[in-house]
Amino acid sequence: MNLKLGLFLLITLRTIPLFASAPDTVRLYYKIAEFELSACNQKKLDSLCKSFKGVDNLHITGFADYLGTGPDNAVLSQKRAEIVAAYIKSHINLVVAADWKAVEMSTAKKGPLGDPFNRRVDIVINKIVHTKVVAQPQLPPPQFTDKIAHLSNIEVGGSLALEELTFQSARHFLNPECEANLKILLSYLKQHDNIRFEIQGHICCDNGPDGMDIDSRDYKLSVNRAKFIYDYFVKNGIDAKRMTYKGLASTKPKVYPELTDHDKYLNRRVELLITGK
Template identity: 35%
Template sequence: MLNKGFLLILFFVFFIAEFSVAQKKLTNNFFFATDVSELDSRQKEAFLQFANEIDTVGIISISIFGYCDDIGRKGYNDTLSNKRALHIKSLLTAKGIEEGKITVIIGKGKLDLTTAKNIEEQRAFNRRAELVINYTKKKLLNEKELLSDTLKVGDKIILDNILFENSRSLLLEESIPVLERLTKIIKEKPQYNIAILGHICCNPPGRDVKDFETGEYNLSQARAKVIYDYLVYKGIDSKRLTYKGMMANYPLGKGEKNDRRVELQITSINFANK
């Protein structure tokens, strides 16, 4: 069954032509217990996973908005919502985010109920801090040969411009031209059988992290499968392809950004198909 990340790229492929440097927005919410201004252990784990995937290089600015549910006095809620926003700021700076990039920190107070149904669920959603990161879209690399005729079994190629939503197996739209080019090149190199390897960063070896899209702890594998599904859909023989989640087992030693990657690895070569 095709996953949501794959369905998303099918939607975008009909609309994407070319991309230039432009501003892009990344938004996520983190939730608090009643009358509490710090994240609990589960939400802090979710925050740390999200923060580990932030590309700090392209950040333009960060805004943090704190909210409360509709219970309590206005002054109390205003103070509490501001404390929640400040808590998120402290977690960001602890992760090495430059404080000068955090340009807006606002406690917006209470959020009213929008319907008489599901009141507790609404209140739980309203007890949150919203984190908005504005950053520049990356320029696509110039066209180049991804698969040369000199590759050997075991060789790896890092796909620099295969980009995903933070902590999700949803592809960013910038990835579509890269995948289109990759499909064309793989079709032109029928001698190569290829494994698609998904990597994550910032975790102990042998441990994957949660895919917020599905709730399963298989993010590195889910991302590799999105690429596999796309290539098969575009007509590449599935017998030539495999996919695998490599978790955080193979850091490159070049920083977190380089450890969040998708690689191609040559698994076999059939020169009769050249």
């Protein structure tokens, strides 16, 4: 390969946009045995349809809790998913897949009122986003190094928000541009081995108790994000006795209300809570 051709390929790789799917999840909740759209859910869908810019497709899943028999819940799940799919299709031309394989969610605590969280419909939104292949990772801004330098000064019970460590939508993996920051944090914690801490995972959007992780296929997204950082630290030499991890779902957003995609980006993060020195 001659020099001119090599330079051409390098420039091309740095500039060609690639397409990737970045899913978000919106949830609609229902009363016992309800499958028709409530006024509240209808309003939520109207707002959602107006925001479908750059959306590729939707996947809709109906859920039922443990109340009723298996066949009844199958029908209930199907009706919930079908009605939502039909409503969206009547408002916008979009590929919509509805899954009504009855998902009768189990729960340890059973009572006559059922489980409100599992009486719902999940709308998974797949957006087309543009990313770029970069030959070499960008160096992290010096502000992050300065920021974590104050970790040793934070008193026990205080925390540090790390919006420089953000995660891919609906996944527990870091955004590629944040990986260098994680290495800097690792190096600092190795040098200050007196610091004990809790890793707290967060998600964007109002997703109830927690969000769905499309990689592990469970509803522990914020927990999985915190554990991802925990496992990385253990693998790279941080004593597991120094740290714990916890998921806080969307209970403590960095940005509220979330008006833009960037607001959601900042809320998909971790924080460090200082637990001892």
